[in-house]
Amino acid sequence: MTLRKTILATSALSVIAGAAVAEMANDMTLVSWGGAYQNSQQKAYVEPYLEAHPEVSATWDESSAEAVAKLRAMNEAGNITWDLVDVVAADAIRLCDEGLAMEYDPEELLAEGEDGSSAEDDFGDLIVSDCFIPQIVYSTTFGYRTDMVPEGVDAPSEICDVFDLETYPGKRSLEKRPINNMEWALLCDGVAKEDVYDVLETEEGQEQALAKLDTIKDSVIWWSAGADTPQLLADGEVFMGSTYNGRLFSVIEEQDQPVAMMWDAQVFDLDGWIIPAGLPEDRLARVKDFVKFATDTQRLADQAAYISYGPARKSSAPLVGKHADLGIDMGPHMPTDPENAANTFVYNYGFWADYRDDIDAKFQAWLTK
């Protein structure tokens, strides 16, 4: 009892130093993606937190895919039922723009790095929005069936092999949206990497990208859920396909399918928390306490033992160990591993915030044709 009180008091004090000590709510509703990813969060920081705070209970809501729309609806209804929401960075920016996510001060909310660096330095430029609390770096990249590589041909290793139907005949699976696909198409149509977004800004550049995609359109199966490509690869429906690297890891290492990674031109993206705007004091205090714990150096490193996504803190990288069940080194499976990160893109949040509506309309019209 006294121990609990001490923990409560110290954590409350450290979170809202100086301010009046607010009561902390004891229920949290966490929103995430479900599946292996949510499981990694549960194991790496929710369970340890609940062990340290037995009076707290956490409920999961697997709504991250519709989080933006649902938060807006909750906000309009004036009843926010979520305490902490896991979203990709692009959604976090949108939520911040709409005033649906709370802006925070990294120095106040987040713990210092274990190496003593300040939270702001430790996360660096991964804090892409004033509301976004980064957790992991993931990448969208290609996997291919090793048994479908034609005889006498090297396995595909470059992004442009996706567009090479002659050398690598077979179906591809690509995401049913312009983001990433347009960049890859331009890259393989002779546009230099640093010019991609300058070209994509122009009407001609967009036409050029779609024309390049046109060359493989008949061989593409378009996916909209992250689980689609792994399933299509496992069934042998497609030769190669794009998806999140963690999904491919589980197809290769956990399900032992004849699939291999092609890291070339992988696109880095971020996933993290946002705190909904307008939480009552007591719930906010609890969430802040939890976030400080859940995003510290050790917790983020722990998460990498359950899923092959890179921790967002620089200070976590040296602590990444082995997979919790398989016992394999996780380092080489991280998208950020130097071997894998020879040629990478970083999701261009600014560009897509502007051009998403416009290019998406063109892309969908092109798909429908």
Add this chain to the structure above:
Amino acid sequence: MTSTTETNVPLEGPTPDDGLRAAEQSGPMLAADGTPLKRSLARALRREKLRALMLIAPLLLFVLITFIAPIGDMLLRSVRNDIVADTLPETVEQLGMWDSAQQELPDDATWTALYIDLVLAEEQKLHTRLGSRLNYELTGASSLFRKTGRAVGRFDTDVYTDQFVALDDSWENAATWVNMFDDSDIAEALPLTARTWERWVDYLESEDDIPAEEDVEDFLFTALYADLTREGADVSGLSPRLEQAAAAVSGFETVDLREQFEDADDDWLDPEIMRTIQTYSPRYTSGYFLNAVDAQLTADGVSMRPENQQIYGILFKRTIFMSLTITLSCIILGYPVAWILANLPTRSANLLMILVLLPFWTSLLVRTSAWKVMLQQQGVINDTLVWLGLVADDARLVMINNQFGTIVAMTHILLPFMILPMYSVMQTIPPSYLRAAKSLGATNWTAFWRVYFPQSVPGIGAGSILVFILSIGYYITPEIVGGTTGTFISNRIAYHISSSLNWGLAAALGTILLAVVLILYWAYDKIVGIDNVKLG
């Protein structure tokens, strides 16, 4: 049996006879209690109706509150466009006077208004929201507003603040401002400043701050400067402090706000952004509806979208065509099943009925995914065909991720909705009619076509309406198995609701879809007659 009624025992109280007798005497027919029959009847009917209404009141209220009101609210979004006028009220007013054909860019007053509006919007974190709204119409607006929002607090307008404060220290004091605008004459003489001050105070109070204790911000001095230098500005006799300022402003160093905006982002010099704000400043807009029919509302009027962005027309046509196809396949597949069910002995009919209902108890996702396993190129059907040698291994049939796959999967999912109403109608058709027709010499076909079929039409009608209306709004199955050629309009609606957050466009698309269904329903009523629909 003795007849008591015939022996005229006088009854107590009024009888119908009294009424008749009274009517004979005085003209209008009266009810038993002497009131005119017409009124009495009307009252009785009204009471009857009221009682009926009260009986359904709980349900009616429930439906109104939980169903009609939210839908109405959602549909209203398709025309509402408050955000521009609410966020940039001063700018909208100034732009109302701007003729983009005459002047390439709006005048200084507009830039001042925009500056004031944006500072206030930035304080309330509304500018990015407006940016996303305008980005639907003009690519680039999103980052333009985000970028300008970051810069607008650092505009060089402190020049005005410094000059006013140099004249009189008390300008710096918020209490001065609070007192100044308590005087309605001053508020009238300085309209822009008064409005701006009021918005600022409203905002501070909503944040539980006390206006008199806050700093007086640069934008307030900018508004004051604009008011004092406005043509016909007259503050004489209002307050010495104001008179002193009015005398001095002509010699003030000025800030060109247009240049400030240009420094923040030179896209502001593109007249297109101001014209877009102007076009979308009314509180109600047809823009969303125009978008939903592949047109657009621009500063130059209504025009069709470029060919490479037209999508909704195709999707609407496809949705209707595919829904009709699905309805038709359901009729063809369901009719024989319903017939067998209706003509089997009860015991075996019940068993078959369970088979029909079984899919209802399975998750929709599971059923759809099962079709994926069946139909894909490495799937069960293709494997079997290849094994039988009917199809070459390298020429496997493409049966999923296209229209075919969507039609198959949706027909399967919606089939029970067709079979059940057909079955319950067919059950009521006496088998003796068919036997009678045959005994009168009709062939099997004639007996079916002339006698049985017409009686089963109400069941087909009910089933068709159910299946068609369900399929026209279907979303999850086309999303999973539709590929690019099998998606419905609802998939785009879902995209705009959950991803692009363009709820106005989603509402417009939804309204059009609702209108299409109602028109088709009306046409059905005209052609077939809605009385001809039976669920049993």
